[in-house]
Amino acid sequence: MKPLKIGRPGGKKRKVVFLVLCLISVFFVFNFFNSTANSVYLFFSPTQKTLSDLGSEASFLTKYFFQKEEIKKEIERLKRERNELISEILSLKERERENVFLREALDLELEKEFNLIIADVSSFDVTGGSLLINKGSNDGISENMTVITSKKVLVGQVVEVYDNFSRVIMITHSQSPFFDVLIQPNMVQGVVRGKNGFKAEVDLINKEEEIEKGKGIVTKGEVFPKNLFVGLVNEVVKTDAEPFQKASIQLLFDPRKIEKVFIIKE
């Protein structure tokens, strides 16, 4: 058998010189005409993009096999980051709500009229007649302070004060103090008392006075500061058997959804 020699014997010198010349030419061509490279990129980029996308997706499999531990650590890190971000988002949303609340108060210029402390509602009692706020004696809260919403609507009164929390009895609670109110527009006098179940009524209204549904009720300024909104006249009850007429109150805040309140310090 005849041995086969790999590689061609001799006669290559010219080819090599030719190739070297080609290389030098190419070097000059590409250094002076970058547009050629640009054309090549332009021509191949769609194919490369497709292949790259495909490779990027398919590479997950190899990564999974060869970098399992790293991927697990990465997933853990990402989970931690996600939780931190969720917490940050919640915090920002909370601040946004607080800002809206404060803006409403600023629009009414409450801060000029009263010395206010803002507080979050922490919880309600089982009957829903009182609520716990996150400000207490450490924040300058004391008993009998008036609690209002950002829209100057009367919520209730502070009845118990702890170091960092206070309990507020809402005007709808049956044990809430009675207080005098005036019904607009004729400023008819009456007394508000809580009826439980998020309801309250104005009692002791002079029978002679005409009151209409939908008219506003404001505080007279004895137990609570003057001119705080209490609600609207809902239904007027006038019977011959009773010496006075009554009116149920349509509250201007939802006791179940209240989140932030202002406490009037003075």
Add this chain to the structure above:
Amino acid sequence: MKSFLNTSLFLILFLFLFLIQTSFIVHFNISNYFFFLIVFLLFLVVFLEDLIKVNGLVIAVISGLFCDFFSLNSMIFYTVIFFITALLIKVFLKKHVYLQR
């Protein structure tokens, strides 16, 4: 003529392989190392150029150019490296390797 045809076909093949190398295989790196398919096939082609009737040096130069197009190195970096490598392999084969049919 056959050598020219085969070389041209291999160049087209290398072009596709190059595209696969630069856009697909790069995603399969393991600890920042990846399989350089072009080099592997280039060695193979140069080793077997007599059997498959191609011009290994031409393929080396053109493959080098492909790589240079898409690399940050100076224009003829890969071209020169591939060319010298192919040349060395051929010299080595010429001097030391014989195959029996």
